[in-house]
Amino acid sequence: MIGSTGKTGSWRIFDPVIDYGNCSKCRTCWLFCPEAAISIDEDETPHIDLDYCKGCGICAEECPKKCIAMVRSGETKEAPV
Amino acid sequence: MKTELMSANYAAAHAIVSARVGVVAAYPITPATTIPEQIALLSEDGIYKGEFIRVESEHSAMFACIGASSTGVRAFTATSSNGLLLMHEALHWAAAARLPIVLVNINRSVSPSWNIHVTHDDSYSQRDTGWLQFYSASVDELYHTIIQSFKLAEDERVLMPVMVNADGFVLSHTLSTFDYLEPEEVDKFLPPYNPPHWVMDPSNPVSHGNIVFPEYYQEFRYAMHEAELNAYKVYQEVERDYKRLFGKYFGGPIDCYKCGDADVLFTSLGTVGSEAKDAIDQLRAEGYKVGNARIRMYRPFPVARVRELAKRAKAFACFDRGLSYGFGGPSVNDLRASLYATEYRPLVKSYLGGFGGRDITVTDIKEIILDTHKAMEKGDLGPEETWHDLR
Amino acid sequence: MVTVKEMPLREYVLKGNAACAGCQDMVALRHAHKALEGDVIQVVPACCTSVVQSLWPKTCMDVPILNTAFMAAAATASGVKAALKVKGNDSTQVMVWAGDGGTFDIGIQALSGAFERRTDILYVCYNNQVYSNTGTQRSGATPLYAQTSTTWYGKTEPEKLLDLIVAAHEPAYQATANAAYPRDLYEKFRKAREIKGPRFIHIFVPCPQAWNYPVEKGAEIGKLAVETGYWILWERVGDKFELSPISKRYQDPAKRKPIEEFLQIQGRFSRLFKPTRDEKRLADLQAWVQHRWDLVMRAFT
Numbered sequence: 141m142i143g144s145t146g147k148t149g150s151w152r153i154f155d156p157v158i159d160y161g162n163c164s165k166c167r168t169c170w171l172f173c174p175e176a177a178i179s180i181d182e183d184e185t186p187h188i189d190l191d192y193c194k195g196c197g198i199c200a201e202e203c204p205k206k207c208i209a210m211v212r213s214g215e216t217k218e219a220p221v
Numbered sequence: 222m223k224t225e226l227m228s229a230n231y232a233a234a235h236a237i238v239s240a241r242v243g244v245v246a247a248y249p250i251t252p253a254t255t256i257p258e259q260i261a262l263l264s265e266d267g268i269y270k271g272e273f274i275r276v277e278s279e280h281s282a283m284f285a286c287i288g289a290s291s292t293g294v295r296a297f298t299a300t301s302s303n304g305l306l307l308m309h310e311a312l313h314w315a316a317a318a319r320l321p322i323v324l325v326n327i328n329r330s331v332s333p334s335w336n337i338h339v340t341h342d343d344s345y346s347q348r349d350t351g352w353l354q355f356y357s358a359s360v361d362e363l364y365h366t367i368i369q370s371f372k373l374a375e376d377e378r379v380l381m382p383v384m385v386n387a388d389g390f391v392l393s394h395t396l397s398t399f400d401y402l403e404p405e406e407v408d409k410f411l412p413p414y415n416p417p418h419w420v421m422d423p424s425n426p427v428s429h430g431n432i433v434f435p436e437y438y439q440e441f442r443y444a445m446h447e448a449e450l451n452a453y454k455v456y457q458e459v460e461r462d463y464k465r466l467f468g469k470y471f472g473g474p475i476d477c478y479k480c481g482d483a484d485v486l487f488t489s490l491g492t493v494g495s496e497a498k499d500a501i502d503q504l505r506a507e508g509y510k511v512g513n514a515r516i517r518m519y520r521p522f523p524v525a526r527v528r529e530l531a532k533r534a535k536a537f538a539c540f541d542r543g544l545s546y547g548f549g550g551p552s553v554n555d556l557r558a559s560l561y562a563t564e565y566r567p568l569v570k571s572y573l574g575g576f577g578g579r580d581i582t583v584t585d586i587k588e589i590i591l592d593t594h595k596a597m598e599k600g601d602l603g604p605e606e607t608w609h610d611l612r
Numbered sequence: 613m614v615t616v617k618e619m620p621l622r623e624y625v626l627k628g629n630a631a632c633a634g635c636q637d638m639v640a641l642r643h644a645h646k647a648l649e650g651d652v653i654q655v656v657p658a659c660c661t662s663v664v665q666s667l668w669p670k671t672c673m674d675v676p677i678l679n680t681a682f683m684a685a686a687a688t689a690s691g692v693k694a695a696l697k698v699k700g701n702d703s704t705q706v707m708v709w710a711g712d713g714g715t716f717d718i719g720i721q722a723l724s725g726a727f728e729r730r731t732d733i734l735y736v737c738y739n740n741q742v743y744s745n746t747g748t749q750r751s752g753a754t755p756l757y758a759q760t761s762t763t764w765y766g767k768t769e770p771e772k773l774l775d776l777i778v779a780a781h782e783p784a785y786q787a788t789a790n791a792a793y794p795r796d797l798y799e800k801f802r803k804a805r806e807i808k809g810p811r812f813i814h815i816f817v818p819c820p821q822a823w824n825y826p827v828e829k830g831a832e833i834g835k836l837a838v839e840t841g842y843w844i845l846w847e848r849v850g851d852k853f854e855l856s857p858i859s860k861r862y863q864d865p866a867k868r869k870p871i872e873e874f875l876q877i878q879g880r881f882s883r884l885f886k887p888t889r890d891e892k893r894l895a896d897l898q899a900w901v902q903h904r905w906d907l908v909m910r911a912f913t
Binding site: 243244246271272274275276277278280281282284285286287288289290291292293294296310311314421422423425426427428429430431432433434437 | 650651652653655662663665666667668669670671673674675676677678679680681683684686687688689690691692693694695696697698699704721722724725728729
């Protein structure tokens with residue numbers, strides 16, 4: 141099932157952010173995502189499931205239009221006590 | 222049912238046909254070799270209709286059986302000594318995966334040195350793997366125990382693999398008559414295998430054998446233990462049905478001969494237990510009240526039956542043809558442990574012998590029984606452990 | 613070659629699994645299963661793929677998986693295949709998905725036996741050149757001079773040429789693939805699916821953990837392996853050998869990127885560059901690239 145190890149999105153330090161203005165809907169990000177966290181909707185737009193994306197950054201690296209940015213996660217992470 | 226004359230190994234091969242086994246994967250090793258050889262011939266002649274995988278090692282043999290059983294097909298293999306040891310990891314795997322595989326082990330000494338004759342070290346050393354264990358003493362018993370074992374293994378309350386042992390050469394290569402059952406006759410006893418627990422099937426995908434953390438692992442192990450304990454009761458049901466359908470019965474978990482009023486009971490596993498009946502008859506003719514308690518089901522250990530016997534018997538002469546090095550005979554110590562929580566305290570004397578195929582004759586058995594009888598009369602245990610006929 | 617848009621969208625490898633971020637094994641698995649479309653029983657010996665499935669009672673795979681012991685993959689698969697035959701099932705693929713450890717080393721006997729018996733299975737070795745699951749110890753697939761946790765100053769022997777060993781069994785189909793070229797990988801699995809008999813696909817799979825590179829470079833490193841000529845993409849249907857279109861260009865040494873470009877990004881080769889460049893070792897590794905080309909071309913053409 142999906143999420144067999146839980147919401148692995150919590151592993152992330154950097155979030156992938158797609159600039160849809162430049163996205164050519166080529167599916168390269170979908171092709172290379174190790175997590176299968178990118179889905180393609182009916183009008184070909186890719187969507188990254190941030191509940192599960194582990195933030196590896198391969199989609200950003202491979203995108204031919206370089207329209208995915210890896211942005212440090214907004215949530216502050218508290219150091220363990 | 223038809224009377225045939227064959228070696229125990231050949232009879233075992235024919236049991237595969239009778240029980241409609243689907244997959245056999247086996248590797249040759251003396252003295253088990255003639256089992257896969259005969260299965261190959263039966264296969265190539267179209268009599269055995271399942272698949273026969275001529276694997277490249279015993280480890281692969283058991284894992285091929287595991288693969289086949291996991292895919293919902295009745296699986297079987299045969300081996301001996303070093304081959305059994307080589308599949309040790311796989312034995313643990315099959316038991317923990319709860320796969321009702323049946324294995325015939327032809328008891329033979331483990332190496333070094335090379336000795337192809339009977340010692341029970343090979344199967345004794347596997348008694349902690351979770352496999353049920355039977356020891357047979359005749360061609361007929363081996364053949365029918367194999368068929369019974371599939372029924373026992375596949376029972377929902379058990380679902381554990383079964384090892385049926387037979388002494389190397391002494392039994393494996395001895396020709397004797399036995400009663401052969403056609404598959405159609407066995408059908409009314411043994412239905413097709415239909416795994417009630419899990420199976421590899423693309424229409425219902427599951428992963429088997431994932432990681433289990435400390436939170437749950439213990440419970441899986443408890444379930445195995447419970448299943449194996451269940452087998453003691455389930456086997457008695459199996460035997461009852463078998464007797465009703467085919468008129469054959471081999472004595473239950475312990476085959477008792479003239480035990481009723483016996484003061485001294487001789488216990489053993491395998492063919493020595495069959496020879497012992499003659500020893501009992503001869504000693505009885507001389508006035509000794511002795512009996513034979515041949516252990517057929519060794520795992521689960523027949524604790525309840527042993528306790529029943531100990532209620533009346535004054536002494537046990539326990540014969541082991543194998544050893545737990547540094548401690549002693551496996552069956553004698555299992556017997557002692559079974560009695561500890563009870564108030565029964567018969568004398569229990571351990572005899573080790575017959576290693577490497579050294580012959581144990583009726584005379585030897587009489588000597589052993591009389592040795593225990595003397596200790597009983599004197600009320601003095603003497604040595605706890607005696608090596609019979611040690612040079 | 614299939615286009616990206618022609619590749620099916622259905623996923624059999626489900627998100628939220630236990631794999632490391634950037635795991636290239638998962639990329640290979642995703643596309644292999646898209647090619648097989650679910651009618652498969654996957655046999656997995658001890659390796660990373662055993663662990664990524666997640667803990668019982670959950671699994672991340674939408675196909676049946678039979679986990680098995682480390683050296684037993686091909687034997688277990690032989691049993692599964694025999695059982696399917698007994699059940700009259702001729703269509704379900706039996707696929708081993710094993711790491712380099714379970715294929716080159718401890719699993720080689722079972723692989724050899726299964727192939728010699730002409731067992732109708734698809735054996736896939738995803739090769740990250742190390743015993744990754746147990747913490748990156750060296751394997752028979754570890755390249756010369758690579759650092760691992762049992763070869764701290766670099767492995768002193770080159771990797772085993774397993775493809776030649778497999779070829780000696782005359783499989784029905786044999787191919788090399790690379791997680792950085794998913795379309796090529798997908799095509800090879802589609803082809804393998806249609807062939808009966810023993811089939812072998814050897815996939816090059818970078819491992820961010822073991823190779824010590826920035827995780828986002830996973831696909832780039834896979835591409836560099838091919839662009840330097842180090843990893844050759846080819847396939848054989850029976851004894852008909854064909855270089856894959858991508859690798860054809862790199863048969864010419866002049867077209868290859870220098871091996872250093874592949875080595876430099878990876879921490880496991882850092883001793884070749886720091887504190888000083890080890891020119892001898894770099895030259896050895898450069899020469900080995902041509903050495904593999906020579907052996908492969910001589911063996912198959």
